Amino acid sequence: MPEIHLPIRTGRLVLRRFDGGDLDAFHAYHSLPETARFLPGPAKTFTQSMERVGRYANFVFEKEGDWVALAIEAADAPGLLGEVVLKWLPGRGQAEVGWTLAPAARGRGYGTEAANALLRLGFEELGLHRIEARLDELNGASASLCDRLGMRLEARHIDKWHYKGQWATELVYAILADEWRIGSRS
Template sequence: MPDIELPITTERLVLRRFEAGDLEAFHAYQSLPETARFLLRPELTLTQSMAALGRYANSEFTKEGDWLCLAIERREQPGMVGELVLKWLPGAGQAELGWILAPEGRGQGIATEAAEAVMRLAFEELGFHRIDAKLDLLNTASAAICRRLGMRLEATLVDNWHYKGQWASEAIYAILDSEWRARQSPTA
């Protein structure tokens, strides 16, 4: 895999490594029950946020099992509004994509724009073959993002997650590099 050149910029966003100064903004949304609603874990305490931020800031992306963890901020307004993670899955050329946004970043196309930039990196520069996103079936906002990214619903696993005292169904969305490239062509 080639070196990843950071930050990644888009029309409206900067995707960069996490920094110690992100703790206050990171914890502000990670501590909210609404943020953790569709996560397999509860909202984070300040200590847990500090530990997570430390892992994110020091993450490497050189082999299977590694995570590329990026802070999302607006180009014209510094300060993080969320995060995007690309996890290198076992098996040749496979990755998983995920995102979490602060309340002030939701509903503005930020997750879609950030995810599209990381998908471009994954397919066009890093040579991945397949990217998926796994989400709670009730997470309709993330499902809509997946569809905007050109991902198709591959599977619905009924009651396969048990978290927060209840069973939940998992939706798996995915896109192949060939599908990505077809969407990028001028005739698509």
Template sequence: MPDIRLPIRTERLVLRRFEASDLDAYHAYHSLPETARFLPGEVKSYTQSMESVGKYANFVFEKEGDWICLAIEAADSPGLLGEVVLKWLPGYGQAEIGWSLAPEARGKGIAAEAARALLNLGFGELRFHRIDAKLDALNLASAALCERLGMRLESTKVERWHYKGRWATEVVYAILAEEWKSRQPD
């Protein structure tokens, strides 16, 4: 895999490595039940947030199981708005994308813009063949985002996960490299 050139700049955003100064903003939204609702773990303690920011700041992306987690900030206003993640899955050319935003950044197209940039990286420089997103079926906002990105609903696995004291249905959205590239302007 090639070196990943950071930061990644879009029209409105900068995607970069996490920094120690992101800790308080990261904890502010990851300590909220509404943020944790569709994430695997519970709300994060300050110590857990510190551990996450440390891991995200020092990621390596060299082999299956590695992941990129980039801080999202507005190009014209520094400050953490959320994160976007790309995980290298087992199996040739496979990856998974995900995102999480602070409440004040939601509903403004920020996740879509950040996810597009990460899909461009995944299918461009990193040459993945297929990228998917695995969601709780109740996460309607992320499902709508997957559809806006051109991802197709591939499967619904009823009561696939047991987390937070209940069974959850998993939906999987995916897109192939050639599908993504055919949707991009020349």
């Protein structure tokens, strides 16, 4: 895989490596039940947030199973707005994208802008063939974000996950490199 050059800048955002200064802001939104609703596991404890920020700060992207985990911040105002991740999946040129935003950053287009930057990274710089997103069917905000990215709904797995005391239906959205290139020109 080619080297990942950071930070990544978009029109309004800077995507950068996490650092220790992000811990309090990260914990502030990851400790909320509303943030944890569509993530595996309960709201994070401070110790869990500390472990995650440490893992994100020290990511390595060299082999299948590795993650790129980037802090999202506004270009004109430092401070953590959320994170966007790209996981290298088994199989030639496969990856999964995901995002989590602080409540104050939701509904402002930051998730779409940050995820689109990771699609660009995956397809243009890393040479990936296919990127997917997996989400709970009840997560309408993320489904809409996938639509805005030009991803297609590929699968609906009924009662695929059992978490938070109930069965959840998983939606799989995906986009191929060729589809992304065509869509990014329009």
